[in-house]
Amino acid sequence: AAAAGGNWTCEPAPTLTRSSTVRAAVLLALALLSLLGNAATIASIRRRPARQPSAVYALILHLSAADLLVTVFCIAGEAAWSYAVQWLAGNAACKLFKFAQVFSLYLSTFILVLIGIDRFVAVRYPMRALGTAKRLSRLIAFVWVLSMLLSIPQMVIFHVERGPFCELFLQCVTYGFYTEPWQEQLYAAFSLMCMFVLPLAILIGTYVSTVITIARSERAFRAEVAVGLKSEVLDANRRRLIHRAKTKSMRISVVIVVAFIVWWTPYYCMMIIFLFLNPDKHLSEDLQSAIFFFGMSNSLVNPIIYGAFHLWRPKRRGRLSDRGRDGSTFTQRSLMGSMRRVRPPTAEETTLVALEEGPAAAAAAAPAAGAAPAASASRLSVRVLRRASRASSFKTAL
Secondary structure (H helix, E strand, C coil), X not given: CEEECCEEECCCCCCXXXXXXXXXXXXXXXXXXXXXXXHHHHHHHHCCCCCCCCHHHHHHHHHHHHHHHHHHHHHHHHHHHHHHCCCCCCHHHHHHHHHHHHHHHHHHHHHHHHHHHHHHHHHHCHHHHCCCHHHHHHHHHHHHHHHHHHHHHHHXXXXXXXXXXXXXXXXXXXXXXXXXXXXXXXXXXXXXXXXXXXXXXXXXXXXXXXXXXXXXXXXXXXXXXXXXXXXXXXXXXXXXXXXXXXXXXHHHHHHXXXXXXXXXXXXXXXXXXXXXXXXXXXXXXXXXXXXXXXXXXXXXXXXXXXXXXXXXXCCCCCCCCCECCCCCEXXXXXXXXXXXXXXXXXXXXXXXXXXXXXXXXXXXXXXXXXXXXXXXXXXXXXXXXXXXXXXXXXXXXX
């Protein structure tokens, strides 16, 4: 307010503008797409047979739930707020809303970290990955509780404040809470470390270690084939399953880390710039809106990534295992008619197939990787002996 000739004048309160309308429309479109994608992911997981539990699917389920919270509070909530211009829901709702926003972002990030840790343990320490349903449930519960605890400061910092305008204009802000600029910067730096820097470091560490372990296993497997198993015919079905599981694990590892960096790095860089460098106000508003849209769209990307790699696979006409009508596994023979001897799968390979392809594929690969069943081996032996007998008779006749 300012005095002019003894009369006090004041500025009019902000109203709905074209840019605010566009912002609300874009956020609403993102919210609808994210809602459909994550709901489809949850429905796909819920339709899976209960007898085939998988840690990765449980984690994807919780990730989709977290992304739904991001959709409701961070995307749809911001859309409604942009259209309303001011805060209309009261002080308690202001605190709960800000709590829910940060909680959903923490939860989504921490579930991503859990997926990275679960994949790392399954590949690097396969025996520890067996029977970890209770341990996984505890970790998920811990992540939910930790996200809640880290979000509590939002309920203290934010409150409803009346703006210095002619009309009654209320807004959910932090105005008046911080007494020094460094306090806000300290809290922002703490949030940056917990929500981005540390999770990114863990993701990179676990996925790099996973890829290295898989690459070493692949080299060891090829060396074993080249040096020690030259006279053996390896089971093609098992090799195909294990190779596909390893390839998928490396691909999804790269995609997850790259997506996390690409979608969230601009957002947190923007936060650092605004807090510590004080850029031009007009430039910062436009840039902030664009980067905010980009960061929030990460909730659309997660179901696409995990759906493409784990859920929505093209249906195959044939079964992965090459089995005959009598249920016995087809066996290959060398030109001399010798029986094959196939190395059984390692615990790492079996666990990796179960992680990427599901328990059913792992069960199908395990028997195919071992020695032939007794009945099948017996039938093969008889066929080989008969062939040898016929060859001997032919030579005698000559």
